[in-house]
Amino acid sequence: MASAGFLYPGYSAEDDYPTLQKLIGSDVTLHLVHTLMREDAHRVDALLDIGGSDVLGEGARELRALGVDSAVWACTSGSFVFGWEGARRQVAEVREAAGVPASSTSFAFVHALRHLGIERVAIAATYPADVARLFAEFLGEGGVEVVAWADRGIVTAAEVGTLPAAEVVDFVAANDHPAAEAVLVPDTALHSAAILPSLEERLGKTVLTANQVSVWEGLRLAGATAPRAGLGALFAAGAPDSEIDARGAVIDG
Structure with a gap:
């Protein structure tokens, strides 16, 4: 096994x-x-x-x-x-x-996108703006085009972990972009395992979350x-x- x-x-x-x-x-x-x-x-x-x-x-x-x-x-x-x-x-x-x-996890995002043949993404990050920007730059190093990115300004992982599922879905949907083939949600402090189908159903496209x-x-x-x-x-x-x-x-x- x-x-x-x-x-x-x-x-x-x-x-x-x-x-x-x-x-x-x-x-x-x-x-x-x-x-x-x-x-x-x-x-x-x-x-x-x-x-x-x-x-x-x-x-x-x-x-x-x-x-x-x-x-x-x-x-x-x-x-x-x-x-x-x-x-x-x-x-x-x-x-x-x-x-x-x-x-x-950072490389996992790049490898997942390559496997799916996705080149253009939007980012819905719970991080502060300066940290979210570093993720966008990292993806660029991996050959991924970031067409839009958004931050939520949350400083601690503890606070991110308390976000309700419905609020997470709304946040991700609000930060989609028409040119993006997928939306990336890059924080392992964020609960996402139970809402993966809901995220993709809401957006009508691939959503990749950190965990x-x-x-x-x-x-x-x-x-x-x-x-x-x-x-x-x-x-x-x-x-x-x-x-x-x-x-x-x-x-x-």
Whole structure:
């Protein structure tokens, strides 16, 4: 049985992972390890600390002890804030410590878009504006055209995790753009697992959320690539094998 491991910072929407496990089924196992969050803040200095080598190394070694087949740093802002090359180094360090193929949520977004053949996106980010802008720049490094992006200005993951489902759907829908082929929702602190079909039904197009793409990436790297229903267009399309790479973004093995 394939197993995917996830390094998740602190506590906010970690219950998305048991929800996703139920929706995916029992043929794969998701393991979640909580990593240290010294300060809960969507602020660049705090995010650099959240994604630091010491923090992720400790968590990755815990995943290694669990015997997972893949490891994903399940934090978008704590990866893209390092920039493209910095995020690649971060993934390489996780892979070395975990001893398995590794990636992060930021790269998972890029790989998901490439797999779906999507080039133009809108971003509905709960972050403050400066952090949301860094995500748009990261996507641009990966060859993705961002036609529009919006922020909600929320500083803490704890607050993001309390947003009601209906409010999340309204926020995402309000920040769609006619030229976008998909809308990206890049915060693993945001609950989204239970509303993936509702989001796509409301917008009439693909919606990719942070916890969704993190799990898709983890399963992809673990070799569990079969299509799955009830998890949005991304999972319905299955996944390529771990050879996929966005300009060397993921360190597969």
